[in-house]
Amino acid sequence: MPQDGVGYEDGNxxxxxxxxxxxxxSLVDKGIQxxxxxxxxxxxxxxxxxxxxxxxxxxxxxxxxxxxxxxxxRLEGTYIAKAEKLGLYKPLDGTEKKExxxxxxxxxSVIDExxxxxxxRRAREAKEKEESGETQRVETMALAKxxxxxxxxxxxxxxxxxxxxxxxxxxxxxxxxxxxxxxSTSRRLWPSTLFGVSLVGGSWLLASMYTPVHVEDRLFPETxxxxxxxxxxxxxxxxxxxxxxxxxxxxxLNKYMVQAASxxxxxxxxxxxxxxxxxxxxxxxxxxxxxxxLTLHEDIGRGNFLALYLTGGVAGSLFSLYYHxxxxxxxxxxxxxxxxxxxxxxxxxxxxxxxxxAPSDSWLFAADASRWAVIVFQFLAHFAxxxxxxxxxxxxxxxxxxxxxxxxxxxxxxLKRKEEQETLEPAPLLDSPSSVIGLEGPKNA
Numbered sequence: 001m002p003q004d005g006v007g008y009e010d011g012n013x014x015x016x017x018x019x020x021x022x023x024x025x026s027l028v029d030k031g032i033q034x035x036x037x038x039x040x041x042x043x044x045x046x047x048x049x050x051x052x053x054x055x056x057x058x059x060x061x062x063x064x065x066x067x068x069x070x071x072x073x074r075l076e077g078t079y080i081a082k083a084e085k086l087g088l089y090k091p092l093d094g095t096e097k098k099e100x101x102x103x104x105x106x107x108x109s110v111i112d113e114x115x116x117x118x119x120x121r122r123a124r125e126a127k128e129k130e131e132s133g134e135t136q137r138v139e140t141m142a143l144a145k146x147x148x149x150x151x152x153x154x155x156x157x158x159x160x161x162x163x164x165x166x167x168x169x170x171x172x173x174x175x176x177x178x179x180x181x182x183x184s185t186s187r188r189l190w191p192s193t194l195f196g197v198s199l200v201g202g203s204w205l206l207a208s209m210y211t212p213v214h215v216e217d218r219l220f221p222e223t224x225x226x227x228x229x230x231x232x233x234x235x236x237x238x239x240x241x242x243x244x245x246x247x248x249x250x251x252x253l254n255k256y257m258v259q260a261a262s263x264x265x266x267x268x269x270x271x272x273x274x275x276x277x278x279x280x281x282x283x284x285x286x287x288x289x290x291x292x293x294l295t296l297h298e299d300i301g302r303g304n305f306l307a308l309y310l311t312g313g314v315a316g317s318l319f320s321l322y323y324h325x326x327x328x329x330x331x332x333x334x335x336x337x338x339x340x341x342x343x344x345x346x347x348x349x350x351x352x353x354x355x356x357x358a359p360s361d362s363w364l365f366a367a368d369a370s371r372w373a374v375i376v377f378q379f380l381a382h383f384a385x386x387x388x389x390x391x392x393x394x395x396x397x398x399x400x401x402x403x404x405x406x407x408x409x410x411x412x413x414x415l416k417r418k419e420e421q422e423t424l425e426p427a428p429l430l431d432s433p434s435s436v437i438g439l440e441g442p443k444n445a
Contacts, residue, residue, distance in 0.1 A: 312343020
């Protein structure tokens, strides 16, 4: 095997080992790998084995069968010796072998005798219980115990839920149990006002500096920008609706996701905009947001849309807070995206108020007509009997005013910019709000 990089001495040693395995039959079990010769390649060992088979033929299959029988006998003897040592097996004498000649050749196992004894005992006990009627009584008791455990588990779960609800309601103010917090009017209004004004100012500042991201740099380049923005807002509202289903979180949610006139926490001015407790409330707001938000987003761009949306939500929260605090309606609390949604809805209306309607046979005409109909219906719904006790009318009013002012300001800004451009060069005719309110430049993101 020198041509394989193995010396004569090592090569002869390897050939002797391989040939010995062929003769005694262990080649099928141990293979061609040899301990201590890790540097010898498998190809070299296989080459040596092929050389032996060519020059020294041996019936390897017969040798392998003999090896397998010998190994089985050796392992059997090992297991029997261990069983005798542990007392799990006792060898039979000549008489017992004759009596049990038709049974197992391995003799009587202590484990089998033990198993047989207890099987017979259980069979006798079952028969006695069945004859005495005790089996039915035991089954009835087992069923009763299982039902008792299930009832205890249900009671524990109910008590845990009630305890979590009590902990969550500890911060709620009720005239029957807790006296009204002794807080001044300014303390109720100014922290929330400062936070809200700062948030609105910051949002418009960021909107003025916002530059659309190039389509290749977006997280979802195939998704339209308006769909991505509106979809994210809807997803945030859905997430917080699901969070309301977890009682241990109610204490935190009641502080920061609900605006209470009696003791308002300033973060709730923003938090309550994304807070819904019922599916109909969430579905109604998100449907209106989707119906008006996509078009408004295309008209004014992402930065301005988000600023308008937050402005409407914060303005609705502050408008409602000021009304209920100044009128001493301190037991009132509010939450929901209605203020921001009304700002979106009225903002779309202001931008499209002077826009000529599309032809009556166009789907655009049907879409715009349905949007105007929804605005009229939502406005008239506020005058329905008993509706003011179920919704926060002043939050809607504050959001609508904020949305109208923001949309009017954006439209005036766009018209002013258009006039400045016309003084420099003739401008092409503009037919749609999308071209008039193009405050962010080309929408390539």
